[in-house]
Amino acid sequence: xxxxxxxxxxxIAWITALxxxxxxxxxxDLVTTFVSGLLFYLNKDFNEGDIIFLNxxxxxxxxxxxxxTVFGFDNGRGETWRYVYNDRIKYLTLEKVxxxxxxxx
Numbered sequence: 539x540x541x542x543x544x545x546x547x548x549x550i551a552w553i554t555a556l557x558x559x560x561x562x563x564x565x566x567d568l569v570t571t572f573v574s575g576l577l578f579y580l581n582k583d584f585n586e587g588d589i590i591f592l593n594x595x596x597x598x599x600x601x602x603x604x605x606x607t608v609f610g611f612d613n614g615r616g617e618t619w620r621y622v623y624n625d626r627i628k629y630l631t632l633e634k635v636x637x638x639x640x641x642x643x
Contacts, residue, residue, distance in 0.1 A: 575624035591633040
């Protein structure tokens, strides 16, 4: 037979507090990424299909999602997709191509 474990009211309160803190810390990153994605999605300066320079590399915005954005690069080996979490975009340099340069000009 297993021994009976009894916890006092104080121990239960501490355990509940620790579980709440752990859940809060785990959810913080998810909420931060979600809010950053929502703000980037609602920012109409950048749209899916736009040609941009991401850290001085030309690419196209493939998909703006809630958690991450997909950028497409043609790097000579073929088309490569780069997945960037939206909370990391603020640390990158994004430049939008307004008018593409035509050859001969």
